[in-house]
Amino acid sequence: MNPLRKIIETEIRENGPIGLDRYMELCLSHPEYGYYMSHQPFGKSGDFTTSPEISQMFGELIGLWLVHMWQELGEPNPFALVELGPGRGTLMADILRVARLHPAFLSAAQIFLLESSRKLQTEQTSRLQDFEVTFLDTVSDIPEMPIILVANEFFDALPVRQFVKNDFGWQERMLNEKFEICLAKTIEMAELDKRFEGVETGRIVEVNLAGETISDVITKKITAQSGAALIVDYGEFDGVGDTMQAVKNHHLVNLFDDPGTADVSAHVRFTDLVQNGVSHAFTTQRDFLSQLGIDTRRQVLESKSGFDLGGAQEKLIGEDNMGLLFKVLAISSLPLTDAPGFQK
Secondary structure: OOHHHHHHHHHHHHHOOEEHHHHHHHHHHOOOOOHHHHOOOEOOOOOEOOHHHHOHHHHHHHHHHHHHHHHHOOOOOOEEEEEEOOOOOHHHHHHHHHHOOOHHHHHHEEEEEEOOOHHHHHHHHHHOOOOOEEEEOOHHHOOOOOEEEEEEOOHHHOOOEEEEEOOOOEEEEEEOOOOOEEEOOOEOOHHHHHHOOOOOOOOEEEEOHHHHHHHHHHHHHHHHHOEEEEEEEEEEOOOOOOOOEEEEOOEEEOOOOOOOOOEEEOOEEHHHHOOOOOEEEEEEHHHHHHHOOHHHHHHHHHHHHOOOOHHHHHHHHOOOOOOOOEEEEEEEOOOOOOOOOOOO
């Protein structure tokens, strides 16, 4: 039997049904059998491919956006250049490569990576060997200085709780010892009533407490010290519904089969990340990359390399690929009304 399933069944047997957030946490982060602790998830040989792994165009355009925001903030020196969940370090490497065009940005940047996997830390260190990198255990460890932050496919991997609305309140969806969904007792939750006002009876909603806590810290630091953050992920601004999924070998699989062997994620509800009075802007990945000039960048790279990058561009911005599924949220201590990539 799957060793992680045995561990989860024992916990349920001893303590009762667990929330889906606890199940997701164990699947991804169990110290011995968790997916991110024991697998290489990224790339063609992994279970899924992220935008930075598709083409350098993605990271380079984001790098230009970050440099622009640093300039808009008055070119603070020093500042914290932070990435949450850096994967193999590809995105940060692309950001730093394009930032070489702005030596003052690189000189002022102190690089911080939030990464829990020691295996990935080793790969990130190797890929970024020309730079001094500091690893963070929590976002609270970001020093008190201006912040320029990026997070690509980070918040979707944080555990979510699921609730279903009934005529009298809310019931949390739980997992029992048979690995079947069951419902906890009905409870009244004014906070859920307010957050999901108008949601009809029988509808499932998801709450990402870990993501909200992280966003609370980040937005407080941004408002106190100045800064900006760019968050790229799949989801909707104020979406509802059951979005938890498991992906293995680039295909969807049953969420409860072989825990720890597949990537488990949930769509991001971006409105919950806009906190503490920060300015924000929101758009699709298609519009963001198109406005930043992905067409021009593709043509330049093709002329230099001789390779056709049309397929990569289509994956990043195509309507049937990542273009509309993935969204981009910018938050900042500055107004973002006319920010590049978000213009109407």
